[in-house]
Amino acid sequence: MKITGIYFIYGLCVMFYFMMAWFFWRKGNDRLSRFVMLLMIVIGVECVKDLFLINDSLYSGRLMWSIMTAIDMVVVPLYAFVLIELCRPGWLTRRMMILHEAPFFVLPVLLIITGSEIFYGIEVGWAAIYGFGYAIWTLVVIPRYHKHLKEAFSYDENINLKWLRVILLSFFVILGLWIIDCLVINLNIESVYMLGSLIIWMFVCYFIYKHESVIDELREIPVVRSDETEEADNITGLNSKVNKLFFEDKVFLNPLLKLSDVADMAGTNRTYISQFFNRDNGASFYDYVNKLRVEYACELLKSSSETIETIALQSGFNSIATFHRVFSKFCGCTPAKYRACNVAR
Structure with missing residues (x-):
């Protein structure tokens, strides 16, 4: 590929990454948006630097290539920070971030001072191990993250990580x-790598931009211990309040219902409510709420002539895709088939 081709690709990258930095700066002050904004700025600056430095003589100089690439690797931990904030929101501390970045600052400095390629080799090897390690870690942590979501949310649109x-x-x-x-x-x-990265980041930025912050809902609240008699009274009172909320007030019809909402309405905290659903009802908050939504939808399907899309919204689901998936899980058939069988009777 001619040198003009790589300039064109880098120009596209510069425009995209700085545009994304602006979008995420406008999105909000949550840590995930700030991490993505910082990552986009750093990648964009590196692309600008390359636009000025890339030329035929540079590519013929091995040491200069190594130094330039080694400096670029300072961005590697920022990728991990985005993954960590997605899967374990609020877990990263300032000290952890400094420790993550330290090798990617020290090794380029040693390379520049000594001119020894061994430091470049060490950095490339460490970056590869670091990157693969966090990619695998993410795959392991995603199911745990989804499990926590089901304990705190009655929906998963724009908060699940299935796309990841x-x-x-x-x-x-x-x-x-x-x-x-x-x-x-x-x-x-170089061109294939830059274009591939650009395409992937287009999809990543789209999904992250839609992603809602869940850090407040997933933060654990310490439980104040009580004696057995007091705990039994609390469970009895909580059971009465929750039953009223769900069976009389039908709070499950709120498509954005969260565990914290129920806790506030019941006059208790999220920890007690979570224990109530998981231990005393044997179901996660997500399953408990959506089972009631499906039962409500079944009654509407039998008694109403409204469209399935309308019934889905009336039953508390905020998307038709989720309605079909959850309905099939609990009923073993699609809403249309359920309606046809019951109307036939």
């Missing part, structure tokens, strides 16, 4: 290309 699994598969391919790009000076490999 597909992105991570692409990430492994891009990481492999990046490793080759670090070791082999080749414009074609």
Whole structure:
């Protein structure tokens, strides 16, 4: 590929990454948006730097290539910070972030001072291990994250991470290309790596931009211990309040109902409510609420001539796709089939 081609690709990247930085700056002050904004700025600055430095003579100089690539690797932990904030919101501390970044500052400095390629090799190896490690960690943590969501939310649109699994598969391919790009000076490999990264980040930014912050809902609240008699009274009183909320007030018809909402209405905290659903009712908050929504929808399907889409909204579901999925899970058939069978009778 001619040098003008790589300039064009880098120009696209500069425009995209700085545009995304602006979007996430406008999105809000939550940590995830700030991490993505910072990541986009750093990648954008690196692309601008490359636009001025990339030329034919640079690619013929191995040491200069190594130094430039080693400096670029300061961005690697920022990728991990975004993954961590998605899967374990609020878990990262300032000290942890400094420790993560330290090797990616120290090794380039040693490379520049000594001119020894061994430091570059160490950094590339560590970045590869670090990247693969956090990608695998993310795949392991996602199911746990979804389990916590079901304990606190009655919906999962714009908060689940199902999309991230597909992105991570692409990430492994891009990481492999990046490793080759670090070791082999080749414009074609560089171009494929940059274009692949750009395409993946288009999808990632789209999903992250839609992603709602869940940190307040997933933060644990300490429980004040009580004796057995007091605890029994609390459970009895809580059971009465929850039954009234769900069976009389029908709070489950709120499509954005959260555990904290029920806790506030019942005059208690999220921990007690969570224990009530998981221990005393044997179901997560998500399953408990959606089972009631499905039962309500079944009655409407039998008695109403409204469309299935309308019934889904009336029953507390905020998307038709979720309605079909949850309905099939509890009833073993689609809403349309359920209506047809019951109308026939």
